[in-house]
């Protein structure tokens with residue numbers, strides 16, 4: 001697990017873009033639950049940082065495709081998967097597993 005950010009840096013309903021080892025990762029706080037996913041939409045590469053998060057699902061800002069933040073699977077376009085990363089909270093530290 002790698003340190004990603006402090007919990008206070010990702011407010012309720014908020015998002016934060018971080019880069020670790022050249023990999024852009026979007027952290028989201030969906031009503032207190034932290035998720036981590038890649039920034040590039042698997043459809044045509046739009047930045048997911050601008051996506052809307054609701055009930056554990058992020059929608060791409062470009063064409064509106066939806067991805068389940070728990071496993072990255074598209075909920076409306078089977079076969080497309082947004083890369084997601086395992087998250088663990090250690091006190092106030094958000095830790096992620098880049099290899100997941």
Ligand code: FES
Nearest residue numbers: 041043044060063
């Ligand atoms: S680029 Fe994300 S849905 Fe098309």
